[in-house]
Amino acid sequence: xxxxxxxxxxxxxxxxxxxxxxxxxxxxxxxxxxxxxxxxxxxxxxxxxxxxxxxxxxxxxxxxxxxxxxxxxxxxxxxxxxxxxxxxxxxxxxxxxxxxxxxxxxxxxxxxxxxxxxxxxxxxx
Numbered sequence: 001x002x003x004x005x006x007x008x009x010x011x012x013x014x015x016x017x018x019x020x021x022x023x024x025x026x027x028x029x030x031x032x033x034x035x036x037x038x039x040x041x042x043x044x045x046x047x048x049x050x051x052x053x054x055x056x057x058x059x060x061x062x063x064x065x066x067x068x069x070x071x072x073x074x075x076x077x078x079x080x081x082x083x084x085x086x087x088x089x090x091x092x093x094x095x096x097x098x099x100x101x102x103x104x105x106x107x108x109x110x111x112x113x114x115x116x117x118x119x120x121x122x123x124x125x
Contacts, residue, residue, distance in 0.1 A: 039107040041090030056085035
């Protein structure tokens with residue numbers, strides 16, 4: 001099923017950048033080293049999104065701490081906390097859009113319906 005690529009994302013962004021990375025025209029993904037990564041659900045209230053990002057960062061630090069300590073059980077729990085925060089942000093799990101488009105998270109942009117858009121992005125940089 002082809003992905004409809006609108007000119008603007010859910011929040012009205014066109015050609016936005018996430019952390020310096022290009023965002024697809026529909027606002028669903030940002031691209032790092034050619035790979036698509038799902039954006040957070042733009043319908044989340046800003047305060048909730050900020051709290052979830054804080055939870056995510058805390059969980060990521062816990063992964064690092066547990067790994068350095070060699071604590072496999074703590075690392076497993078921290079990974080679960082990362083996954084939970086990412087699911088609540090909409091970056092994993094069921095997609096937050098409702099047009100039936102597939103989830104292309106972690107796909108290489110050049111092998112998706114975003115290929116032409118991505119090729120134009122790489123020529124600009």
